[in-house]
Amino acid sequence: MTADLSAWLDEARVDDAVFTLRPDYRAFLIAAEGLRPGPSDAASEALLADAESRATTLLADTDPADLPHVHSWREAFRSFGAKPQRTRTSVEALLRRASEGLPRVDRLTDAYNAVSVSHVVPVGGEDLDCYQGPLHLVRASGDEEFETSKAGESIIEHPAPGEVVWRDATGVTCRRWNWRQCLRTRLTETTTRGIFIIDTLAPMTSGDVEAAGDALLSALHTTSPELKAVSRLLTR
Incomplete structure (x- = not known):
């Protein structure tokens, strides 16, 4: 089965238009x-508690928006017309929730959220078996469907x-990029195969990216001791 994971991951790509926008992605x-x-x-819980402690120290005298990697992501959002004050x-x-307690969602989501906070990097996780075809990062045409919810009802946005x-x-x-995941591929309490994405920009170094990846693999192993995983770094 791991060979199937590798074959699927080999098809993942980032469109050139995204790299034109941010060559450092x-x-x-x-x-x-x-x-x-x-x-x-x-x-x-232990992973989240440790992340909350790290965030408290990191943000003692600093607003999250002033952290270098967060600042880079704010600039990236602005580059395609998003307003980071409204869609962070x-x-x-x-990070803005850490002082009052990070959300407790489920054991898999908690694991990647903890890594996200501890390493100040956007991390997402989804159910691989709910995907139709490979994973691509693109600039939208505007007619693509996005399944989300409003007032408890499933709706389609674009x-x-x-x-x-x-x-x-x-x-x-x-x-x-990493603002809101769709309902169709979200992690659930029946998910046994997943795809996890760490999004990085400068000033994160190659060492920083590797450390975040190792931390995520460690966190996933903590929650899933029988985990088997393959990884890939997508760059320009």
Whole structure:
């Protein structure tokens, strides 16, 4: 089965138009099987508690927006017309919640959120078995479908033309690079195979990216001891 993960991951790509927008962009991808889903537990709680402690120290005298990597993501959002004060990158949104307690969602989501906060980097996770075709990062045409919810009901939205989105053959899986994931591919308590995405920009170095990837693999192993995973770094 790991060979299947590798073959699927080999098809992932970032469109040239995205690299034209941000030549410094890199995506660290982890495709995993043997995940053990379920509600938040002691293992995921320990990961989140450690992340909250790190965030408290990091933000003692600093606003999240002033952190170098968060600042880079704010500039990236502005470059395709998004307003970062209204639609914050995922890591900034988490950092702003850390002082009052990070959300406890489920053991897999908790694991990657903890890494996101600890390494100040956007991280996402989705159910690989819900994908239709390979994973692509593109600038949207505007007619792609994005399944989300409003007032408890599932609805279809469309990204703005030029917006940076992750997508598969069916539609958008995550809007505004790492702002909001779709309902169709979200992690659930039945997910056993997943794709995890670490989005990075300068000033993160190659060493920083590698450290975040190692931390995510470690966190996933903590919650899923039988995990098998393959990884790939996408660069220009």
